[in-house]
Amino acid sequence: MIERLDQVFVILKHWLLGYLPQSWQTPVGVVISVVCIIGLYPALFAVTTVLERKGVARIQNRLGPNRVGPYGILQPMADGIKSLTKEDIVPTSADGVVHFLAPIILVVTVFMGFAVLPMGRNMVLVDMDAGLLFYFAMGASTELSVFMAGWSSRNKYSLLGAMRAVAQMISYEVALLLSSVVIVMMTGSLSLVKIVEAQNHYSYGLPHWFIFTPWGLAGFIMYAIAGTAETNRSPFDLPEGESELVAGYHTEYSGFKFALFFLGEYVAMFSISGLGSTLFLGGWMAPLAALQFIPSWIWFFGKLFVSMAVFIWVRGTLPRLRQDQLMNFAWKFVLPMCLLNLFVAGLWRFMGDGWLRWVVCSAILILAYVSIGREGMRRKHFGPRSYRYAE
Amino acid sequence: MTPLASYLIVAALIFAIGLAGALTRRNAIMVLIGIELMLNAANLNLIAFWRYGPHPELLSGMMFAIFSIAVAAAEAAVGLGLVISIYRHAKTSDVEEMNRMKG
């Protein structure tokens, strides 16, 4: 009974496919899975927008939207109707084709990342051998669409926002890759299904998630920072900062195209949270051995919601980072910590089992954090301010 | 199912297009784009011969292509840095204008 509930979607899909002739089964199976993904995540996006607005509002000591339904929960419907019926304004000097294609390419590449995420036991769309590499290849393609959006608008502020966003995304993409490479090193496989399988055992009722090891915890923190920066989310949202750059690279977009950018950003957040929970938090595993009767897909989406709650919480709490602080942080702190994390993970593997490796690895990481993070980032001298004008 | 010759013809076509671009365009960046196309065509050739060759499990072709991708990225970075530096000095990125050593 528990297994049937866990595999209910797989059983449903196989039952539906049983009605079709043999040669049609694979393509239609793929189409069914793809339609489910494309239908589910925008629905989650709609729920998340209202949760975010209420959450950030409460953090800022005010109520959020509370007019549209009971406690404002029907707000996404109002937003959807508004964005569909608003006039689509394209500036006359804007580059028509590129302006049109930018949100489309963003949404397409962001949704492609879901093809390799295991959302439950046996519930992955494509079990690719190089699944993690495919995910990052799709993530790299989103930067191009951000640039296209900013450049095609023929607007100084859009271009500035786009350049900042691309520079930020490239810097933190290296950090994202390196913090995931630690996991690849320890499991020996790029396939996300195998990574979850490598975490899939419990000792004394506690799970073997990678976050419960020193290198896993450091890797998870680096991954969370880099993931927040990749999706241009506060405190790294200078490219779309509402108080600085009008709206950054999507200034000139109105109506449904803006809604597509918004959708792309939130779905990218889901995607990165999903990957983070797969790599570090055990994917669809339950946190305690006793809780395994709850279906695996509920745990996956539960972890996704917890990650979104943390994103919203951080957005409401922390101030925005300036561009130079952001880049400084990426190259001078996150990158060296990730490289050190690789070394520490190797040390962990070669030291064999026991308490010694915990002490040594934790000591190295804490020492590195204190020396690079605390002392190295402190500006000891405040000289006269220098100005550099555009020339 | 597609014969090896089709892949080789496509690679030759992209190589010739890249060569034409590198030889006929004025802007230095377009020359670099042509060079990138030529490198990509060579990669396609390597992978096609690796796949249809006698021992694909030895991975020689794929390794060669991966190293070629890395080298091309390094060369693009240096080349574009040079173009930016030359633009700062000569205020133009037109290869026809930069035809003497003076200045």
Added chain:
Amino acid sequence: MGLVFYVISFFAVGGALAAVLLKNLVHAALALTIAFFGLALLFLRLDAQFAGFSQILVYVGAVAILVVFAILLTKGSEVPKQGVFSKSWFTGLAIAAGVFAVLAWAVLRAAPSLPNETATPAVNVNDIGNALMGRYVLPLEIIAVLLTVALLGAVIVAMHEKERAGQS
């Protein structure tokens, strides 16, 4: 199956053609990205998954963005008055056509004796890792040194020269 190959190669060759023919540089760079994607799909058809995804990651994610940044930093978005093709464009075109003719002639002449399609090679990422650390460790280390040198060199070459800012 032939249809998929023709569609993908249409995008690859079409993107390459657009990349060298378009007047607007940024459009040319975006067409180049389409060509890179087409080539990555051809790699995937040839069962070289690692090479295909690395191609997207490196070329589309890094080289295309480099090219676009360089175009923006050298004010390439304006179309120059003298036209975008050099004076000796016909010679260049003739040379390229000659090269293509020779290559195509060589391929078509050898077409009957080229090997046919074998079974899919069982290549997984584990083998690639073993090969990189076993047989190909020397090229790997040299590539690491090369990339470091290229990074440092590009930064030094393109760096703003502060002390000569008043004179130049």
